Amino acid sequence: MVLDPFTLLVITAAMAAASALYLAAEWGIVRERSLLLWSAGFALVTVGSSLALLRSSGYMLFGIWFPNGLLIVAHWLFLAGVAGFTRVRLPHAWWLLAVVWLAMLLLPDGPWWSKAMMCVQSLLIALIAVRAGLLLRPQDGALSVGAAQLRFVLLAHGLFYLAKAVSTMAPDAIVNLASFRGAVIQISLVEGVMAIMLLAMSMTGTERHRREERIAQIAARDPLTALDNRRALYLRAPQLLEQASPASPGALLLIDIDHFKQVNDLHGHDAGDRLLLALSDLIRAALPQGALAARLGGDEFVILLRNVSGAAAQALGQGLREAFAQQARAMFATPEPVSLSIGATLFDQPDMELSHWLKRADEALYASKRKGRDRMELVPVANGRAD
Numbered sequence: 001m002v003l004d005p006f007t008l009l010v011i012t013a014a015m016a017a018a019s020a021l022y023l024a025a026e027w028g029i030v031r032e033r034s035l036l037l038w039s040a041g042f043a044l045v046t047v048g049s050s051l052a053l054l055r056s057s058g059y060m061l062f063g064i065w066f067p068n069g070l071l072i073v074a075h076w077l078f079l080a081g082v083a084g085f086t087r088v089r090l091p092h093a094w095w096l097l098a099v100v101w102l103a104m105l106l107l108p109d110g111p112w113w114s115k116a117m118m119c120v121q122s123l124l125i126a127l128i129a130v131r132a133g134l135l136l137r138p139q140d141g142a143l144s145v146g147a148a149q150l151r152f153v154l155l156a157h158g159l160f161y162l163a164k165a166v167s168t169m170a171p172d173a174i175v176n177l178a179s180f181r182g183a184v185i186q187i188s189l190v191e192g193v194m195a196i197m198l199l200a201m202s203m204t205g206t207e208r209h210r211r212e213e214r215i216a217q218i219a220a221r222d223p224l225t226a227l228d229n230r231r232a233l234y235l236r237a238p239q240l241l242e243q244a245s246p247a248s249p250g251a252l253l254l255i256d257i258d259h260f261k262q263v264n265d266l267h268g269h270d271a272g273d274r275l276l277l278a279l280s281d282l283i284r285a286a287l288p289q290g291a292l293a294a295r296l297g298g299d300e301f302v303i304l305l306r307n308v309s310g311a312a313a314q315a316l317g318q319g320l321r322e323a324f325a326q327q328a329r330a331m332f333a334t335p336e337p338v339s340l341s342i343g344a345t346l347f348d349q350p351d352m353e354l355s356h357w358l359k360r361a362d363e364a365l366y367a368s369k370r371k372g373r374d375r376m377e378l379v380p381v382a383n384g385r386a387d
């Protein structure tokens with residue numbers, strides 16, 4: 001079945017309108033600016049395609065110039081949406097595209113000029129679409145499936161317009177914009193319909209993936225310190241625990257602030273929060289490559305180290321205790337010194353669960369509290385090797 005240009009334009013307008021509404025509805029839920037820009041782009045395609053229907057009635061300005069201009073603005077909005085999504089600032093030079101397009105209004109009538117106009121128009125769209133596709137370059141080799149799809153669709157769309165620009169200038173290419181004649185016009189209408197569908201789908205997919213990632217991140221983070229929370233620790237720990245062996249043990253440090261309640265009671269809850277933040281910064285700074293740190297809740301933190309000796313674990317705990325005690329002293333005066341008690345255990349059995357090692361470290365923590373606080377108690381591995 002071969003669809004005539006009129007029908008294809010009606011389909012284009014309908015699909016672009018549906019895409020604009022769909023993306024606007026998504027924007028209504030998440031308020032992500034990119035979705036609004038993409039929705040506005042499709043709204044312009046809807047208006048442009050509807051106006052293009054006037055061509056056959058001889059309305060050159062509203063039937064040809066306006067739709068072409070709107071198509072460029074629509075692609076520009078797609079690019080701005082991608083730039084917003086990838087947090088890239090577009091240089092002001094991109095506004096020059098509008099100048100180039102407006103300059104085309106000065107072109108005289110005639111078949112040759114019609115071809116030239118379509119060639120420049122296609123080049124402008126190709127440039128914008130390819131730029132948008134390139135903005136979605138994978139960083140650190142990572143690009144979500146949705147974003148990779150959007151990149152592919154934008155690049156393919158851009159390359160199609162590049163081919164269109166070249167083919168319009170071929171000697172035997174028939175381009176009659178007023179009567180929709182010529183294979184180039186037919187093919188590009190079909191491509192337009194398909195591109196709308198694929199772009200709208202991958203744009204929503206891209207944004208949804210990011211939203212899901214953000215939700216997963218929020219669910220895994222402690223809101224005050226932005227360290228992993230208990231839930232995230234239980235999810236991530238097994239991978240680290242499995243690496244332990246008698247030849248390469250790991251260590252779990254359970255850290256608790258001493259007399260933290262006095263900071264809250266004497267200086268207020270906000271002061272207590274600031275101290276928790278200071279401790280989380282110290283922990284982050286002390287964390288070796290591949291280690292995990294989490295806030296279990298209240299004033300209790302955990303560090304999981306892999307491939308570490310007892311002496312190295314002791315040194316890390318000691319460094320933390322000294323740095324924290326000094327910082328706490330400088331920040332808040334309290335009747336009792338605010339310091340750190342640490343209960344730690346080495347582990348070398350990969351099949352044991354986190355809760356097992358946490359229990360051992362908790363017993364060690366209790367011992368260090370009982371012995372007067374501001375100290376670290378380390379339980380050696382089962383064979384007694386602690387360094």
Ligand SMILES: Nc1nc2c(ncn2[C@@H]2O[C@H](COP(=O)(O)OP(=O)(O)OP(=O)(O)O)[C@@H](O)[C@H]2O)c(=O)[nH]1
Nearest residue numbers: 256257258259260261262264269270272273298299
């Ligand atoms: N500022 C602040 N305080 C919190 C937060 N979560 C728990 N706390 C408080 O932390 C304190 C923890 O109590 P404890 O660990 O029993 O008190 P402590 O004075 O440190 O006692 P020792 O550990 O025995 O030295 C309680 O006063 C809680 O109200 C928080 O997010 N912010």
